[in-house]
Amino acid sequence: MHHERHMSQPLSSADALISAVENQRMFDAIVPRYDRLNALMSLGLHRRWRRQAVNRLDPVAHALYLDLGTGTGDLCVEILRQEPAARVLGIDPSTAMLEQARTKFTQLGVQDRAQVVSGDACNLDIEDAHVSGIVSGFCIRNLTDRNRAFHEMYRVTVPGGRIVLLELTRPSQPLLRAGHRLYSRLVVPLLGRALSRGDAYRYLTHSIEAFAEPAAIVTELRQAGFEDAAYRPLTGGVVALFSARRPAGMTDGIEA
Numbered sequence: 134m135h136h137e138r139h140m141s142q143p144l145s146s147a148d149a150l151i152s153a154v155e156n157q158r159m160f161d162a163i164v165p166r167y168d169r170l171n172a173l174m175s176l177g178l179h180r181r182w183r184r185q186a187v188n189r190l191d192p193v194a195h196a197l198y199l200d201l202g203t204g205t206g207d208l209c210v211e212i213l214r215q216e217p218a219a220r221v222l223g224i225d226p227s228t229a230m231l232e233q234a235r236t237k238f239t240q241l242g243v244q245d246r247a248q249v250v251s252g253d254a255c256n257l258d259i260e261d262a263h264v265s266g267i268v269s270g271f272c273i274r275n276l277t278d279r280n281r282a283f284h285e286m287y288r289v290t291v292p293g294g295r296i297v298l299l300e301l302t303r304p305s306q307p308l309l310r311a312g313h314r315l316y317s318r319l320v321v322p323l324l325g326r327a328l329s330r331g332d333a334y335r336y337l338t339h340s341i342e343a344f345a346e347p348a349a350i351v352t353e354l355r356q357a358g359f360e361d362a363a364y365r366p367l368t369g370g371v372v373a374l375f376s377a378r379r380p381a382g383m384t385d386g387i388e389a
């Protein structure tokens with residue numbers, strides 16, 4: 134399949150997108166309008182997708198959850214909305230996004246339970262089996278080394294803990310797929326150019342088209358050691374909700 138190369142760095146494979154540094158620069162630049170454009174481009178559906186993801190996580194009181202690629206912190210907020218006595222840690226390489234997340238947490242009065250730190254999902258500065266579960270929204274599509282990130286997710290999650298990932302995908306039904314392609318090739322870049330940084334939103338279209346099929350992601354999750362790995366298409370397959378669990382009672386592959 135032919136993909137235009139919109140960003141300065143050439144693509145080495147369909148899944149290898151842009152470097153973490155370029156990614157950070159891109160997200161830093163779109164922060165001021167990020168939340169509003171999210172709502173606009175998803176036609177307001179992003180809230181429902183987040184709600185469904187956190188439902189699947191099923192957070193419990195006093196447990197610590199990780200949000201990888203937290204951006205402006207919306208999934209952290211949703212976790213605390215569903216379980217106010219939980220704690221959340223958001224990680225993102227974009228310092229501008231994290232600033233926005235901190236402001237949001239303070240405005241909502243959840244800053245005592247929600248923290249964000251700068252970091253990379255592929256190389257987490259977190260101890261083994263430290264968190265009760267992980268969420269990640271619209272981030273794994275941007276990772277240059279997804280397998281490494283999946284192994285990191287496995288490592289830092291407690292045995293029995295669940296990970297839930299949201300990602301933008303392409304519907305499988307042909308008519309929906311065609312409509313979706315039109316929307317993402319015409320409307321998304323147009324809105325992006327009109328209201329934010331055009332190149333970031335061209336990248337968005339490109340990265341959705343280059344992203345692996347959901348079934349392949351499920352296989353990768355199993356290969357990283359997770360069990361109960363599955364995905365559910367949301368809104369006709371515009372988004373996929375992946376979930377998987379680190380097997381209970383195992384520590385580094387050895388029965389505890």
Ligand SMILES: C[S@@+](CC[C@H](N)C(=O)[O-])C[C@H]1O[C@@H](n2cnc3c(N)ncnc32)[C@H](O)[C@@H]1O
Nearest residue numbers: 156160202203204225227253254270271272275
């Ligand atoms: C499309 S935004 C999604 C933000 C947020 N999760 C949401 O649902 O609105 C993707 C985020 O992933 C972050 N990101 C990119 N590469 C990353 C990496 N290697 N590790 C962690 N986060 C990364 C970006 O900085 C950006 O904030």
